[in-house]
Amino acid sequence: MRKFAISAAALAAMMGTPVLAQDINVKLGVLNDRSGVYADLSGEGSAVATRMAVEDFGAAEKGMNVEVISADHQNKPDVGSNIAREWYDVDGVNAIIDVPTSSVALAVADITAEKNGVLLDSGAGSTVLTREQCQPTTVHWTYDTAALANGTGGAVTNAGGEKWFFLTADYAFGHSLEENTMEVVKQNGGEVVGSVRHPFPSQDFSSFLLQAQGSGADVIGLANAGGDTVNAIKQASEFGITQAGQKLAALLMFVTDVHSLGAETAQGLNLTEAFYWDQNDTTREWSARFEEQMGSKPTMVHAGAYSATMAYLEAVEAVGSAEDGRAVVAKMKEMDIDDPLFGKTKVRGDGRVIHDMYLFEVKAPGESEGEWDLYNQVSTISGDDAFLPMLDECDFTKK
Amino acid sequence: MAMAEKTTATVPVSQTAGMPRLHKIIFAVLLAVLLVLPFFVYPVFAMKVMCFALFAAAFNLLLGFGGLLSFGHAAYFGGASYVAAHAAKVWGLTPELSVLCGAAAAGVLGFAIGSLAIRRQGIYFAMVTLAFAQMVYFVALQAEFTGGEDGIQSVPRGDLFGVISLQNNIALYFFVLAVTFGGILFLYRIVHSPFGQVLKAIRENEPRAVSLGYDVNRYKIIVFTLSATMAGVAGATKSQVFQLASLTDVHWSMSGEVVLMTLLGGMGTIFGPLLGAGIIVTMQNYLATFGAWVTIIQGVIFVIGVLAFREGIIGVLSRWLKKPL
Numbered sequence: 001m002r003k004f005a006i007s008a009a010a011l012a013a014m015m016g017t018p019v020l021a022q023d024i025n026v027k028l029g030v031l032n033d034r035s036g037v038y039a040d041l042s043g044e045g046s047a048v049a050t051r052m053a054v055e056d057f058g059a060a061e062k063g064m065n066v067e068v069i070s071a072d073h074q075n076k077p078d079v080g081s082n083i084a085r086e087w088y089d090v091d092g093v094n095a096i097i098d099v100p101t102s103s104v105a106l107a108v109a110d111i112t113a114e115k116n117g118v119l120l121d122s123g124a125g126s127t128v129l130t131r132e133q134c135q136p137t138t139v140h141w142t143y144d145t146a147a148l149a150n151g152t153g154g155a156v157t158n159a160g161g162e163k164w165f166f167l168t169a170d171y172a173f174g175h176s177l178e179e180n181t182m183e184v185v186k187q188n189g190g191e192v193v194g195s196v197r198h199p200f201p202s203q204d205f206s207s208f209l210l211q212a213q214g215s216g217a218d219v220i221g222l223a224n225a226g227g228d229t230v231n232a233i234k235q236a237s238e239f240g241i242t243q244a245g246q247k248l249a250a251l252l253m254f255v256t257d258v259h260s261l262g263a264e265t266a267q268g269l270n271l272t273e274a275f276y277w278d279q280n281d282t283t284r285e286w287s288a289r290f291e292e293q294m295g296s297k298p299t300m301v302h303a304g305a306y307s308a309t310m311a312y313l314e315a316v317e318a319v320g321s322a323e324d325g326r327a328v329v330a331k332m333k334e335m336d337i338d339d340p341l342f343g344k345t346k347v348r349g350d351g352r353v354i355h356d357m358y359l360f361e362v363k364a365p366g367e368s369e370g371e372w373d374l375y376n377q378v379s380t381i382s383g384d385d386a387f388l389p390m391l392d393e394c395d396f397t398k399k
Numbered sequence: 400m401a402m403a404e405k406t407t408a409t410v411p412v413s414q415t416a417g418m419p420r421l422h423k424i425i426f427a428v429l430l431a432v433l434l435v436l437p438f439f440v441y442p443v444f445a446m447k448v449m450c451f452a453l454f455a456a457a458f459n460l461l462l463g464f465g466g467l468l469s470f471g472h473a474a475y476f477g478g479a480s481y482v483a484a485h486a487a488k489v490w491g492l493t494p495e496l497s498v499l500c501g502a503a504a505a506g507v508l509g510f511a512i513g514s515l516a517i518r519r520q521g522i523y524f525a526m527v528t529l530a531f532a533q534m535v536y537f538v539a540l541q542a543e544f545t546g547g548e549d550g551i552q553s554v555p556r557g558d559l560f561g562v563i564s565l566q567n568n569i570a571l572y573f574f575v576l577a578v579t580f581g582g583i584l585f586l587y588r589i590v591h592s593p594f595g596q597v598l599k600a601i602r603e604n605e606p607r608a609v610s611l612g613y614d615v616n617r618y619k620i621i622v623f624t625l626s627a628t629m630a631g632v633a634g635a636t637k638s639q640v641f642q643l644a645s646l647t648d649v650h651w652s653m654s655g656e657v658v659l660m661t662l663l664g665g666m667g668t669i670f671g672p673l674l675g676a677g678i679i680v681t682m683q684n685y686l687a688t689f690g691a692w693v694t695i696i697q698g699v700i701f702v703i704g705v706l707a708f709r710e711g712i713i714g715v716l717s718r719w720l721k722k723p724l
Contacts, residue, residue, distance in 0.1 A: 035693065072693070077550060077645040078447070078637070079683065086441050089568070103645050106552045110642065126549065133553065171540050172547025200540070 026066045026322045028054075028309065029093040031083060031108065032123055034072035037226050038100045040256040040296075042123040044070075046098040046305040048293050052286075053309035062317065069093070073104050080104035081111055088115035094322040095120055095312055098305050102126035102173070106133055113137045118325040120312055122304030125252060127388060130352040134394035137325045138351040139312075139332060142304030143274045145177050145252060147357055147386040151272030152249050153184035155359040155379050156219055161247050161270075165217035166195035167208055167232060169224035174200065177251050178223040185221075193217045201228055205235045213241055219270075225252045234265055242268040254299045258362055258374050266374075269362040272386075275300035275341055276360060276375050282340045297372045303341045311337050311347070333397055346383075349395035354383035418587075421722055425670060426584070433576055442568040443640065448680045449579040450637040455660040455672035456586050457629030462658075463667030464590050465622040466602030467517070470525040470654050471532025472630050474512070475505040477649030478535055479631030484551040484644035485544055494557050494565055494639050498578065501635025502628050508535070509627020510620065517619040529651065536649045550645030554638060571640065578636050582629055587669055589625060598622055630657075659697070663704050665711025668724050674713055 030050050032042040047070040059066040069091070073080035080099070087093035088111065096112060099105045100123025112119040113135040121129060121138065125145045129138055157164075164185050168178040174197070182192050194215045196208045209232070212220045220241065222229050229250050236248055249270040255277075258266050277287035277297045286306075290298045298306075315331040316322045329351070337345040342355040360375035368374060418426075436445050454476055461467050483501030486492045492500065516527040539545045546552065556565045565571040589595055601608045601615050609615050638644045647653065656679065664675025679697070686693045708715040717724040 072689070074683075074693070076647040077552075077643050078641045078647060081641050081643065082443055082447060082684065085443050089443075090441055103549045103552070103643075106549055107641070107643050110553045128549065172549070 024064045024316060024321060026059075026064060026095075026313070026316055027091065027093045028066065028068045028095050028097055029084075029087045029091075030068065030070040030097045030305070031073050031080060031087075031104075032070075032098040032100055033075050034070075036075050038075065038123065040260075041254040041299045042098050042100045042301045042305075045290075045294050045296070045298060045302040046070075046122065048290065049298065049302040049306040050097055050309045052290065052293075053306045054313070057310055057313045059313060064313070064317065066313070073099070073101070075101045075104065077101075077103045077107045081107040084108045084111045085115075088112075088117050094118065094316075094325070095328075097309060098123045098301065100124050100301065102128070105129060109133060109135050109138050112325065116325045118312065118328055120305070120308040122308055123301045130348075130350045130394060131388070131391055134350050134391070134396075136351075136396040137329055139308060139329060139347055139353060140351055141308040141353045142300050143272075143357070144352070144387065145173075146180055146388045147274075147381075148251055148272045149177060149180035150184050150386050150388075151357045151359055151381045152251055152270060153181040153190075153221070154188050154385070155272070155381060156247065156249050156270050157185050157188040157190035159378065161219035161249070162190045163193050163217045164190055164219045164221050165193055165212045165215045166221045166223050167205070167212060168195055168197045169200040169202075169228055170197040171200045173225065174223050178221070181221055181223065181251055198224070198228070200224070201226075203231060205232045206239075208232075209236055209239055209241065213239065213244070213246065217246065219247045219249050222248065222250045222253075226257075229253055230257055230261060233261060233269060237265045254301070255297065255372075255374065256299055259297075259372060263363055263365045263368040263374060266362045267364045270359060270378070271362075272357050272359050272381070273300045274355065274357050275303040276358065276377070278373065278375070279358075279377070286341060307337075307339045307341050307345070308353075310339070311335065311345075330397070348390055349397040350390045351394075351396070352387055352390065354387055356383055357381045357386040418591075419723075421724075422587075422669065425724070429673075430580065433580065437569055437572045442572040444680075444684055446572055446575045446640045447637070447684075448677050449575055450633045450640065451657075451660065451676040451680050452673040453579040453582045453636070454630050454633035455657055455664065455676040456583050457626050457633060458657045459661045459666060459668075459672040460586050460589065460629070461622060461626035462661060463672075464595060464598050464602065465619065465626070467619065467623065468521075468525045468658075469516075469528040469623070469626075470651075470658070471512070471528035471530075471535075472627075472657050473649050473651060473653035474528075474532035474535035475509050475627040475630040476634035476637075476653060476657075477539065477644070477646075478508055478634070479505040480634035480638035480644040480648045481539060481545055481551060483635035484554045484638040487557055487639065488551060488554045489544075492557070493561050494559055494574065497557070497639060498632060498635040501638070502631040505631020505634065506624055506628035509631075510624045513620050513623030513627065517616055517623060529654070532649070532651060532654060536646070536651070539646060539649045545644075548646055550643055551638075552643050554642040554644070556639065556642060565639075575636055575640060578632065582632050583673070586629060590669070594618070594621075659701055661711075663701065663711055665713035665715070665717070665724075668711065668713040668717055670724050671711045671713035675711065678712075 030047040034043045054066045071083050095118040097120045102124050105124035119138045121140045122142045127144045127146045129140045168174045253271045315328045332347045339345045345355040359378040479501035482504040483497040486497040486500040512531045660675035660679050661672045665671025
């Protein structure tokens, strides 16, 4: 009888209190490229960043049981979607994090909506994620190509680089990057003096660079990505293009690319990023901790994985469960986030995350004090200017 | 009839009408396993394995039985997946019609490329097929309807024959099982038909087949088209499973992967390509967490395969058992 009384009392106590955090189990899956071209900018680093977020959030102290797993999607949409489906169906994953490579991200976004999970995308750049294929379960954290085009195109033009010449990779991604940037350049009073399309992928840029050099442009915009951008910058350095007074503007590039090129080759390059490790004390402190585990400084994609996870866990705690992805994302959209790495941050109705972007210029070798001391910050682009306006049909807060 | 007698000297195919008992048993066991498999293995993964098994079997028809090494089979596999994805998404066709559209497109493409490629032999043949496959890749990258590097995304999982919903993984699994198993039986039938006998004769000794009065080029075009069509069925089915068509499917590395699957399992055997596809896809799936190691392990296995058992796993097994498998 006494036993019964105790258990009844315990039961009553439990009924009275709100859902305890102990009840919350969260499983996070970091899905990205761990062996190919994006392995450096995302890869294991994003998994490290995600685990750091779980730790810093104090999940264990709050009684939340958070588990982080990871896999390599090999930049293949079928591999990625297979893993995503299996994670949701079999492993009980609640949220998938990072997912660079647009084709994979789009596939995972659809599956996530179908399974009512959450996609916290940090690595992919496609604007389609929050526009043509927007989903109520997608949160696109770090950057998109439009923001990079806006940032670099607008800021460089305003800083006096008025005449542009484009070196464009000849495929849909390159075309759209070129088109977006051209528009921004013209809106800011700049002029496009010419453009040339190079095959994708390409090894030899000499003839294109000579055209660019002869065009009389102030700025050469590199509307390409990855190996193409790196090759173009290397060869531009051999031609002495920046030394001769023309600026190079990379429209999609990461600190790891600049690091592998070195300040000698990349000096004077303009580029937009959402995060740089050496911005303030908080970013430096966080990056130092990251470097201890990874051996390299974080990219903005790593930072995005960290911050997105923090915000997600906060929303899960507020909702009381990670089961309903739509509810968690809706909660994230209500929150005002003061993020340690990205500053004032807002998740918009369409899942696009709005925060400031920054225009950087790569330091000359003389200025650079270490292998990772690579950027000078040129200007700040406010989030509202950087990202495309929301499409009405994608505003899920209204529905 | 004279032909049939001649070929038996080199290829010990059973003389009794129909399927040899051993093959019947293997097919029956395979079917039984596949029928219960989705309740033990994740169905989407099992479907992927089956699509690749059909792809490898189709490729094996050309390489193992026709003696023609095509290095551009991704063009038919991927081309069909794009057409099927487009058919399902834009035209709103049902899954079985989409797969047929994809297969037909691959067949037409295979006929066109095959007619040109068979004019050359050996390495030149391989290079011509590779060159055409790269053209298909380029079209997939540039054309409007393919969506460039994003591919065709969110292809709906429609209703089979307009009635049975394939939203459920298990329902879709049995659709894929029917298509791929049917496809493999069809390929088996081709190999063991008089047409298949002539093919083997051409593979073993082409001048002799010519001297016997066979129009060798006609046979080659037909087998090339058949192989491309069945590769197309596999690719089209895969696009329905994953609800997308992407550049991965038309990339040259896909052409290489199917060669690897076929050689590892056993070129010129019936069951080799199926096993090879199973091994490679399983490795890619379960080793995904090892990152870069996947390709290294794959390479090591390939090297071991080539050095230790050149006839492939099933080929070696077949030699031990002294029975064609």
